[in-house]
Amino acid sequence: MSVLAGSIKIVGATLPDGTTTDLFVDGGVFAGEASTGSTTTIDAAGLIALPGLVDLHTHLREPGFEQSETVLTGSRAAAIGGFTAVFAMANTLPVQDTAGVVEQVQSLGELHGYVTVRPVGAVTAGLAGERLSEIGAMAQSRAQVRVFSDDGQCVSDALLMRRALEYVKTFGGVVAQHAQDPRLTMGAQMNEGALSGELGLAGWPAVAEESIIARDVLLAQHVGARLHVCHVSTAGSVEVIRWAKARGVDVTAEVTPHHLLLTEQLAVGYDSRFKVNPPLRREEDVLALRAALADGTIDIVATDHAPHPVEAKDCAWDEAANGMVGLESALSVVHAAVVESGQLGWADIARVFSSKPAQIGRLAGYDAPFSTGSAANFTLYDPSATRVFSTGDLRGKSLNSPYLGRELPGRVIATIHNGYPTVLDGELVDAETVAKEASHG
Amino acid sequence: MRHLLSTKDVTRDEAIALLDIAEDMADVANREVKKLPTLRGKTVVNLFFEDSTRTRVSFEVAAKRLSADVINFSAKGSSISKGESLKDTAQTLAAMGADAVVIRHSASGAPRVLADSGWIDAGIVNAGDGTHEHPTQALLDAFTIRRRLHGSGARGKALDGVTVTLVGDILHSRVARSNIWLLTTLGAAVSLVAPATLLPVSTTGWPVSVSYDLDAAIDSGPDVVMMLRIQAERMNAAFFPNAREYSRQWGLDDERVARLPAASIVMHPGPMNRGLEISANAADSAQSTVLEQVANGVSIRMAVLYQLLSGSAA
Numbered sequence: 001m002s003v004l005a006g007s008i009k010i011v012g013a014t015l016p017d018g019t020t021t022d023l024f025v026d027g028g029v030f031a032g033e034a035s036t037g038s039t040t041t042i043d044a045a046g047l048i049a050l051p052g053l054v055d056l057h058t059h060l061r062e063p064g065f066e067q068s069e070t071v072l073t074g075s076r077a078a079a080i081g082g083f084t085a086v087f088a089m090a091n092t093l094p095v096q097d098t099a100g101v102v103e104q105v106q107s108l109g110e111l112h113g114y115v116t117v118r119p120v121g122a123v124t125a126g127l128a129g130e131r132l133s134e135i136g137a138m139a140q141s142r143a144q145v146r147v148f149s150d151d152g153q154c155v156s157d158a159l160l161m162r163r164a165l166e167y168v169k170t171f172g173g174v175v176a177q178h179a180q181d182p183r184l185t186m187g188a189q190m191n192e193g194a195l196s197g198e199l200g201l202a203g204w205p206a207v208a209e210e211s212i213i214a215r216d217v218l219l220a221q222h223v224g225a226r227l228h229v230c231h232v233s234t235a236g237s238v239e240v241i242r243w244a245k246a247r248g249v250d251v252t253a254e255v256t257p258h259h260l261l262l263t264e265q266l267a268v269g270y271d272s273r274f275k276v277n278p279p280l281r282r283e284e285d286v287l288a289l290r291a292a293l294a295d296g297t298i299d300i301v302a303t304d305h306a307p308h309p310v311e312a313k314d315c316a317w318d319e320a321a322n323g324m325v326g327l328e329s330a331l332s333v334v335h336a337a338v339v340e341s342g343q344l345g346w347a348d349i350a351r352v353f354s355s356k357p358a359q360i361g362r363l364a365g366y367d368a369p370f371s372t373g374s375a376a377n378f379t380l381y382d383p384s385a386t387r388v389f390s391t392g393d394l395r396g397k398s399l400n401s402p403y404l405g406r407e408l409p410g411r412v413i414a415t416i417h418n419g420y421p422t423v424l425d426g427e428l429v430d431a432e433t434v435a436k437e438a439s440h441g
Numbered sequence: 442m443r444h445l446l447s448t449k450d451v452t453r454d455e456a457i458a459l460l461d462i463a464e465d466m467a468d469v470a471n472r473e474v475k476k477l478p479t480l481r482g483k484t485v486v487n488l489f490f491e492d493s494t495r496t497r498v499s500f501e502v503a504a505k506r507l508s509a510d511v512i513n514f515s516a517k518g519s520s521i522s523k524g525e526s527l528k529d530t531a532q533t534l535a536a537m538g539a540d541a542v543v544i545r546h547s548a549s550g551a552p553r554v555l556a557d558s559g560w561i562d563a564g565i566v567n568a569g570d571g572t573h574e575h576p577t578q579a580l581l582d583a584f585t586i587r588r589r590l591h592g593s594g595a596r597g598k599a600l601d602g603v604t605v606t607l608v609g610d611i612l613h614s615r616v617a618r619s620n621i622w623l624l625t626t627l628g629a630a631v632s633l634v635a636p637a638t639l640l641p642v643s644t645t646g647w648p649v650s651v652s653y654d655l656d657a658a659i660d661s662g663p664d665v666v667m668m669l670r671i672q673a674e675r676m677n678a679a680f681f682p683n684a685r686e687y688s689r690q691w692g693l694d695d696e697r698v699a700r701l702p703a704a705s706i707v708m709h710p711g712p713m714n715r716g717l718e719i720s721a722n723a724a725d726s727a728q729s730t731v732l733e734q735v736a737n738g739v740s741i742r743m744a745v746l747y748q749l750l751s752g753s754a755a
Contacts, residue, residue, distance in 0.1 A: 189549075192642055193642065193643050194641070194643040194644065194645040194646050194647070196641070196642075197612070197641025197642065197643060197644060197647075198618070198641075198646070198647070199549060199550065199573060200549035200550075200570070200571050200572035200573030200574070200615060200618060201549050201550070201571075201572075201573075202572075203641075203642060205642070269553065269557065270549070270550030270551075270553045270554050271554075271557070272554075311528075314528050314558075315526075315527050315528065315554070316527055316546060316548035316549075316550060316551040316554050317548060317549065317550045317551075317554070318547070318548035318549065318550075318571065319527075319548055
């Protein structure tokens, strides 16, 4: 116990800017020098120290869908992926649309302690898209909700979306929109194009995403509100967001790791591990998304970690659930997609995976990483490692990863959350120890 | 041949071989004893998640003429009993020792999932999957065209230079997809005619020409006009205004049939909507092959089961 508690000394870590330094952690924050007390020493030669990763888009499934994931198992999946904070989407059961539910999710996160769990509040009651949920109550609850989303459903009614943008602004929050015109995507199964026609799968046209984003950025500008666009998946969406930013619209956007690496071609074998919403797109979309992340048009990477039990994927494509788990693989996938290509450096990774998502979600403590006195949330990553990704690399409850059997670069060696380790030597610290450490804070 | 999932995977030589075997099988139907002992002791399961009496009966007759044991497994479930059902059913059939599974499913790709799953080791025959493919329908169509063109001298021949026009709901038609791949593999030139709403948004990579004008297609004098069934639900989803307008623009009416060359044949996979995509006269004319298609279906399915189960195939 006491071995882990207290201070940590990291020797020879490479910071995102490329400089190599020793890091000292004491009392949950970065210290200027080594502690005199008992110290855990981690040799970080050859490892990159990244600020703790922040996922603005995670599905933890608890309460209601504990067969897929729980706050604990999802937190563990996050920690092994290098995350120290996750925003838990609202599509639980009951839905996270009241102060009581968001407080419960938040406190489960605090109890387990692997990551900071920030609940997302539903925009509309029951995600039904009919009337606003108790946004004020959630914002003012102990959970202090700042991100509101009906993710999984689009707030498709234009008037309701306008009201949501205005009302959320009142509480300093942001609406994170799942941009999908429901009428244009009825029964949709995969990206609409030549391949969907050949495979006989109902198409999910790019315009169903792009038209909603175009409407929403204009609404956001009109009412002077902040808008965040979830899981941008098409080249056309990138153009719309680029145009909106040039006009001064207060819009941010995320892309998932899978949309940066995988294409619709994977649907050819009808393997439902590759079924996700929004769907995998064309090669040219993937390239446009990478370029947009590199030039800042897309602000952040967010996983859309979506666990499902085996039976939800062991079936025909049409019958399978949408979604993939992504927390454990996210950093490696982004490494493969945009770092190996030279489009993003590690300082950019720190921005798109940590400081910027924290800023969008109004999560404190991520604006000055590694500086003395700031919260010690970081991860040590071995960029030279390679591994054939397998179910053994997963730590959540579900196995629906699209990367199984695929070689991926890099590996998380250690993760430190609020000054205590959640991952050491590439393996999770046990739940009891982490919970005990968390309770000290 | 291990499975028959898609005609896209079928080579020209394999296709011709199947059509030739079907010729032999057709001969059996003319004998006094219409039965061969070839698949004695083999078990063929007709696994139908979607109702299709025609296709199921055709496969059943085919398997029985080859002396296989036939099990009809109607697994049409309610909408809430999805998910595990394909897997559970497949494992159940595997435990019973099925040698071949003929599967009809409302979901595109379900036969492929079954073949790749490891749940069952049997040969899989796609008997129609969603809006994807219906390979034995395309094979029987190719067989029917070849017989009309070459009669008793059909063996060994392909369909080089034959012009085929497919008309109607291409977007949702598994018959169209299977025919596009198979007929072009056999050397035919395929063109599609439909309103833009009933065509895939992109046909890039499809070896076909596409147009909207049935009259122009008729006047080009194709060797084959294949009419596709219009499902009633399409009319309720704004694919076209109403039956009257569809029929006027894309129906094979008496006047259009009269303009076809006398040697052209008219095909329809059935069941037909008489008066909608095809007029009664067109359906019953000497140019129509509708009933031949049904008869040839048995021969083709015998050939497919033979190739999958006799063990002599490459």
